Structures are given as C-alpha cells and as structure tokens.
Amino acid sequence: MxxxxxxxxxxxxxxxxxxxxxxxxxxxxxxxxxxxxxxxxxxxxxxxxxxxxxxxxxxxxxxxxxxxxxxxxxxxxxxxxxxxxxxxxxxxxxxxxxxxxxxxxxxxxxxxxxxxxxxxxxxxxxxxxxxxxxxxxxxxxxxxxxxxxxxxxxxxxxxxxxxxxxxxxxxxxxxxxxxxxxxxxxxxxxxxxxDAPRGGRFHYGAAVLLTAGLVALVLVLAQGSAWGWAAPRTIALAITAVAVLTVWVTVERRSAHPLVSVRMLSNPRLAVVSAYTFCAAFGTIGFLGANALFLGASRSATGYGMDLGPQAIATISLAMVTAGFAGSTSTPRLTRWLGDRAVLASGGGLVALGFLGMALFHDTLPQYVACALVVGLATGLFESITRTLSAEAVAEQETAIAVGLNELALSLGAAIGAAVIGAFFAAHSVPGTALISESGYLWGWGACAVTAVTGTALALRYRSPRAPRPACRLPLEQSGELA
Structure with a gap:
C-alpha cells in the first residue's frame, strides 16, 4: 500500500x-x-x-x-x-x-x-x-x-x-x-x-442567512402536520423561510467570496441531478417510517398489515438495504454498459415500479416484500449515481460543496415525502380512533410513485459532458518524440 x-x-x-x-x-x-x-x-x-x-x-x-x-x-x-x-x-x-x-x-x-x-x-x-x-x-x-x-x-x-x-x-x-x-x-x-486548489474566504453573513432559512424550512416540514398546514405559525414560518433564502441568494450573487456559488446552482447537470435526488428520496426514504407501520399493523384491527414484530420488521429492513448494497455496487458496471442517463432513469423507474406494486399487491407478505426489495435496489442505484454525478459536475475545488448540495436535496426530499405521507395519513384516519385507513397508504404509495415518475422524466433530460477532442499531434519525427 x-x-x-x-x-x-x-x-x-x-x-x-x-x-x-x-x-x-x-x-x-x-x-x-x-x-x-x-x-x-x-x-x-x-x-x-x-x-x-x-x-x-x-x-x-x-x-x-x-x-x-x-x-x-x-x-x-x-x-x-x-x-x-x-x-x-x-x-x-x-x-x-x-x-x-x-x-x-x-x-x-x-x-x-x-x-x-x-x-x-x-x-x-x-x-x-x-x-x-x-x-x-x-x-x-x-x-x-x-x-x-x-x-x-x-x-x-x-x-x-x-x-x-x-x-x-x-x-x-x-x-x-x-x-x-x-x-x-x-x-x-x-x-x-x-490536492484540490483552495482559496477564498468563508462568508459568515451568508452562512447565517442560509442557516436561518434552512432551520425555518425544516421546522415547517417537520411540524407542519402537527401544527396544521393552514395554521398561522406554519404559514408565517414558511414565508420567513422563503424570504430569508431569497435574501441569501441575493447576497451570494453580490459576494466576491460566496458561501455557495450561484453559478453552481445554475449548473444544468447539477440541477438535474439534485432535482432527481429530491424526487427519488421523497419515496425511498420518506416512506421508511410508514413502511414499518404497515408491516407492524394488525390485520384483525385494521383490515390490512402484516402483524410483524420489531425483530421481523428489522429483518425486512436489513433485506432492503442488502438489495440497496447490490444496486450501489453494480452502478459503475451499469453506467459503462448503459450510460449515466439510462441508469438515472432506471433508478427512478424502479422506485415507481416498487411503489406501484405496493399499491396493487400488498395483501400477502411475499408480494409486499418483493416490492420493498425493488425499492431497496433502486435506493442503492440512485444514491450511488447521484453522488457520483454531482461530484463530476463541478471543478475539483468545488467537489465537497456540490456533493453536499446533493445531500441536502436528499434530506429535503425525504423530509417533504414524510410530511406529505403524514398528511395523507391524517386525512384518512379512522374517526374516533388512532388508526389509519387503508386508503391513506394507497394515497401515500401513489404519491411516491408519481414523484418517482417525475424524477425519471428529469433523468431523461440529463446530458453527460462531451469528451474532449484529442489534440492534433504532429508526426513523431516532426515533434521530436521519437528521440
């Protein structure tokens, strides 16, 4: 070594x-x-x-x-x-x-x-x-x-x-x-x-604005269902988040040493990959909590569910991440065979297929687990390819912040996905009980599938960078390389 x-x-x-x-x-x-x-x-x-x-x-x-x-x-x-x-x-x-x-x-x-x-x-x-x-x-x-x-x-x-x-x-x-x-x-x-080149200064003002805007945004996403999406404090905090983040973008545009280059945010390849990441994380990560609830639901009490205990649910979760490991480690080979855009689109398509399968085939444990494994496989594919492409979309000295933006898109996609699914559950709860009706899950699976289809459409807009043309070289005798 x-x-x-x-x-x-x-x-x-x-x-x-x-x-x-x-x-x-x-x-x-x-x-x-x-x-x-x-x-x-x-x-x-x-x-x-x-x-x-x-x-x-x-x-x-x-x-x-x-x-x-x-x-x-x-x-x-x-x-x-x-x-x-x-x-x-x-x-x-x-x-x-x-x-x-x-x-x-x-x-x-x-x-x-x-x-x-x-x-x-x-x-x-x-x-x-x-x-x-x-x-x-x-x-x-x-x-x-x-x-x-x-x-x-x-x-x-x-x-x-x-x-x-x-x-x-x-x-x-x-x-x-x-x-x-x-x-x-x-x-x-x-x-x-x-060995990446370094330089510039840390923009503390931009950091404060970005922190405040993200805190407000995360609070809205995490607490909106509990507070009520139409509640005054939810609306006020959402407006605050948008206003602060807008000011942050303005400050960054005018800064000689921006915290996050606005040029990077307008990079078409990075924008497509980040938006795709958001859509894929919406269901694959945003539905994880609901997945455990469905597996543990008592069929005699609700009419659906698998009556599983914590250890069995953990075992199925481990099977899903094992499928994700297979998807992730196969990604480099698949990109060589199919190309980046095809692998991106395939990941989104598999997510949509898995959630559509859950909506149609959730009466027996083997059917449901098969669909869950498809989602797990797609999770590995999308998390691997998006992190790779976000790193390659920018210059070497901006690698970490580009991958960091992709991580942020993943986190926000998961948070918004969980919030939307939670809203569906709240809207389809059984009156007078703490139970969720089956229609709540159907709406949740449908939202995850539709968002994944949107991500697939975005993936089809991805364009790999053109390979540089080889420089025109003189014959070896004329260039002196023969000697």
Whole structure:
C-alpha cells in the first residue's frame, strides 16, 4: 500500500491512494451508517425510561433534522476552503463526542446535545468524495458505489445490533456506536488530504442567512402536520423561510467570496441531478417510517398489515438495504454498459415500479416484500449515481460543496415525502380512533410513485459532458518524440 512521506499538509504514514484508502474511507462511512441506524428504534423505550414523552422524543428527532440541514453546506464549504481532511477530522470528533455523551450519561439534555453533534455526520460523504476525487480519480465511481453500499448496510445493521443490546436494558443499546467511533477516528487520522486548489474566504453573513432559512424550512416540514398546514405559525414560518433564502441568494450573487456559488446552482447537470435526488428520496426514504407501520399493523384491527414484530420488521429492513448494497455496487458496471442517463432513469423507474406494486399487491407478505426489495435496489442505484454525478459536475475545488448540495436535496426530499405521507395519513384516519385507513397508504404509495415518475422524466433530460477532442499531434519525427 503506497505511503506518502512528504507533501504539503501531509505527514508520514498517511494512505495516499488505492484500495487501502477506499477501505479506510469505508470505516468512516460504516460509523455514519451505524449512527443513523441505531438511535431511532431505541428512542421510544429509552424515552420511557428517562421520562421523555412523545413530544420530547419528537423534538429530539427534530433537532437531528435541523442539524443535518444546517451542517451539510457549512461543513462541505469549509472543507473546500480549508482542507477536506481537516474538516473530516472535526466532523468525526463531533459525531464521536455526541455518541459517547449519549452513552455515558443518557438524559433529555445529553440526548438533545448528542444528536446535534451527531448531525456532523452529513459532512462525511462530501468530504470523503473530495479526497477520493483528488487522490484516486480513477476510483471515483467504484469507490463511491462501495461507500454507498456500506452506508446502507450499516444503517440496517445498526438498528439490529442496538435492538439486540437493548433486550435486557434499553440504555445498553446507546453504546452501539461507541466502538465504531474509535475505529472511525483512527481511520480519519490515517487518510490523506486532497490536492484540490483552495482559496477564498468563508462568508459568515451568508452562512447565517442560509442557516436561518434552512432551520425555518425544516421546522415547517417537520411540524407542519402537527401544527396544521393552514395554521398561522406554519404559514408565517414558511414565508420567513422563503424570504430569508431569497435574501441569501441575493447576497451570494453580490459576494466576491460566496458561501455557495450561484453559478453552481445554475449548473444544468447539477440541477438535474439534485432535482432527481429530491424526487427519488421523497419515496425511498420518506416512506421508511410508514413502511414499518404497515408491516407492524394488525390485520384483525385494521383490515390490512402484516402483524410483524420489531425483530421481523428489522429483518425486512436489513433485506432492503442488502438489495440497496447490490444496486450501489453494480452502478459503475451499469453506467459503462448503459450510460449515466439510462441508469438515472432506471433508478427512478424502479422506485415507481416498487411503489406501484405496493399499491396493487400488498395483501400477502411475499408480494409486499418483493416490492420493498425493488425499492431497496433502486435506493442503492440512485444514491450511488447521484453522488457520483454531482461530484463530476463541478471543478475539483468545488467537489465537497456540490456533493453536499446533493445531500441536502436528499434530506429535503425525504423530509417533504414524510410530511406529505403524514398528511395523507391524517386525512384518512379512522374517526374516533388512532388508526389509519387503508386508503391513506394507497394515497401515500401513489404519491411516491408519481414523484418517482417525475424524477425519471428529469433523468431523461440529463446530458453527460462531451469528451474532449484529442489534440492534433504532429508526426513523431516532426515533434521530436521519437528521440
């Protein structure tokens, strides 16, 4: 394995390129997946033991969503400015500290602080891709596809391990991420920095505006169904979000050192990929909570559902992410055979097919699981190809922020998808009960399928960059190359 012993900003003993570097990155992404997968299934039981009510648990979830939205562009931009490795180590330290804090002294306060610190994991992927594209561009596509696959598997495994640890004592599951955190911090110390050109200054005013706008937007999406979409505070906050983000765009246009270049936002390839990501995440990630509800619903009480327990639901979720791993790792080969646009469109088509199948064939467990596996396969495809294409759509020094924008589109798509599905559930609840009628799921599956079809149409508008023409070269005898 190559070792770099010199170079600006790099000490001896850092991995410089090749399979060893990608494997080390996979350890970091493994940590990200475990953190994303382990806390959610534990929160109801842990909340009960710590006397945190449903509202408090929802607020903890809300804090994590706000942290994801705010930290995605900030960590990505800081990485492009000051070094991807430096910011990766900062992000790793934050996530590891949050995980340890939650495990050592669980309480309402430490859970809230911990999930905010864990929000820095959204910087892992953009920063790692910045290093990968600079150090091993020939492995960019295969490396990203492997990292996406590891991420999906780790999310599923994180929930299963946490569940097993918490069988006798719920708070024991909170230690799930700590051993992996140690490995990830060591991996972050071993990785090299990128060679991407750096320069410019961090625009603090733009950062404040962007943060305020994203916080307002996430609050509307997360709380709109609880407050009421027509409630005055929901409307006021939505207007505030639009107004602040509009001011942010104006400030960025006039800035000599913008936080996020508006030119990047108008990049047609990046715009198409980000919009497609939004549409694909709307259903594949936005429906995850509803998927667990359907699998666990009692058929005798509701007339639908699979009567499954937590362990069986976790097993099906693991099967879905395993299908996602297969889709992700096959993406580089598929793009060589079919081309980028065809793989983009295929991913969207598979998402639509899976949700249409759920709407039509959800009476038996094998039928439903088959459709869920199609959605899982499509998830791996779209998460791999969109991260790859967003990185390749911009200059090397803007890699992390471009991938970060794609991550933000994914988060917003998932949040809006969950909000829309929640609104359908609220509109189709059984009067006088807390149950949801089957029509609520039908509307939800239909919305996911229609949005995926929209994403497929966007994918067909994607245009790969033209390969540069080979330079006209003189005969070897005339150019002096023969000698």
């Amino acid at each position: 190559p070792i770099r012993t010199s170079g600006t900003g790099r000490g001896a003993g850092t991995l410089s390129s090749g399979p060893g570097m990608v494997a080390t990155m996979a350890v970091v992404i493994l940590f990200s997946g475990i953190v994303q997968g382990y806390l959610t299934p534990l929160l109801p039981e842990v909340g009960l033991r710590l006397h945190i009510g449903t509202v408090g648990q929802n607020n903890i979830y809300l804090l994590s969503q706000v942290a994801f939205a705010v930290m995605t562009p900030l960590l990505s931009r800081l990485g492009d400015l000051y070094g991807h490795r430096k910011l990766l180590r900062v992000a790793l330290a934050m996530v590891a500290s949050g995980s340890l804090l939650i495990a050592v002294h669980p309480s309402a306060v430490t859970l809230a602080v911990g999930v905010v610190l864990q929000g820095a994991l959204v910087g892992f992927f953009p920063l790692l891709v910045g290093i990968l594209r600079s150090r091993a561009p020939e492995r960019n596509r295969s490396g990203i596809s492997l990292l996406v696959g590891v991420l999906l598997i780790a999310i599923g495994v994180g929930g299963l391990v946490a569940g097993a640890l918490s069988d006798r004592h719920a708070e024991s599951g909170l230690w799930t991420a700590v051993p992996v955190a140690v490995l990830a911090v060591v991996a972050g110390m071993a990785l090299p920095d990128s």
